[in-house]
Amino acid sequence: MNDAIERKLRLAPKRWYLKLTVALVFAAIIAWSSTAVDASGTDSRGLLIARGILLGLVRPNKELLLNMTKQGVAYLLLETVCIAYLGTLVGAIIAIPLAFLSSAKIVPKPVVVLGRAVTMAVRTIPAFVYGLMFIRVTGPGAFAGLLTMSMCSVGMVSKMYIEFIDDLDKKIFESLDACGCTAFQKIRYGIIPQLIPDFISTIIYRFDMNLRDATVLGLVGAGGIGAPLIFAMGAYRWSEVGAILIGLIVLILIIEFFSSRIRRKLARGL
């Protein structure tokens, strides 16, 4: 029996040259990219700080963590959730017309190319640049933060929408047509039921991401938990850093648990 195995093994396609090329290319890329790493800024203080952060996580500032006023972690987290929630909502609504305008099933090709270029350009501008632009509109605070979040969501959400619209099953539409449905009925029973679960799933997923990204907003003064975190770090107050990080981690874990449950339900059908 062993002979049979050996013979079969020898029949395996020998593609070592291909594997070697891939490995060489990979190694070359790694070598090339490691030239950028510059560790000159690293010194022994780093270890001290790492220890400080770990100690802060173990011994968080309980007063800050359990404080229920506007400076407490709980309120800051609530504010962050609200920014992410409204930002996602606004972004998801803006993305709907954008997605329909760049779907190959609905508009002609040149419009599609233009629409996709616009969504990609929207996605390229980093969050803090949007933050600065919106602070001019609304002044610093949570309002600017939520507008920034919505602009950041538009790119990804509309990209996902486009895929779902392109996947629409046209047969349902035709059969509704054959039954003599009106245009409104065709949209209500032919399009909306197909799109809604996927759309909502996308929105919930993006809400998850926005909650994480909302810390970026603190950098430009657009509200949320980012700013206190950065200040605490800059001042080496590790117990406060620990308190904020613990709050953030727990919040994100809870939200992720619920959002993945809802998304699983949506994928299987309610």
Add this chain to the structure above:
Amino acid sequence: MNLFYKIFKPKRITLPNGKTVLERRSRLPLILFAVLIATAVAIRITGFDPVILAKRIDQFFVILRQMFPPQYNYTSKILSPLFDTIKMSLLGSAVGALLAIPAAVFSSNNITKNRLIVYANRLFLSIVRTLPTLVTALVATYVFGLGTLAGTVAIAVFTFAYVGKQLYEQIETVDMGAHEAMTALGSGKLSAFWTSISPQVMPAYLSTCLFCLEGNVRYAAILGYVGAGGLGIILNEKIGWREYDSVGMILILLFVTVAAIEMLSHVIRRKLT
């Protein structure tokens, strides 16, 4: 949700032939009500005001208009940090993706039989995943000093957590038949894994890594804001000096780079699957 159906009894419909059928009440009103309440609370807390938005929205375009026409002769100074950004994301993605392999193997319950190890690893992966990339970068700049090393570490950590989760989910759904056959024939754990499981998960793994790389290039551009090297540093600097035409040039080059990498990875990923 069962409680809901107990309170709102299903609607009884009598068909023309005398039979009665039950139709469950729609949950839409309840969900809409919850969404409305949440929206109202969020509007109160964030101070969302459409009037201000409508009145002052032209301010949004002030900076945008100043970005055009972009400062073309600034290009030569952008290229080096741009390549730094690309290198940071390449190296960070590669390191993170490689580290993710053992973590994923130890968190998939069809390979690792010890429940404790599986759950400990999964918990670790999800805690690392909750850390926003920018926070990781911020911590990294404090620990490793300002510079590209901090950015690379932040990207590696993010990639590790993301790829690790995707990979263990893929490993858990593989067909274990080949693996069983290999072990039955007496091959060791490592060679059984290498010959029977890795070919099944490899395309999906590589595709995940490439997808992650795409996002990382975008992230790497932001990380400079906290001093973690790359394009973000000059971006931050130019914004600080209000030289928005240079900012426009940086963004255009970033756009071109991201588009090129996305296209390349799309082509490779389509071949993989």
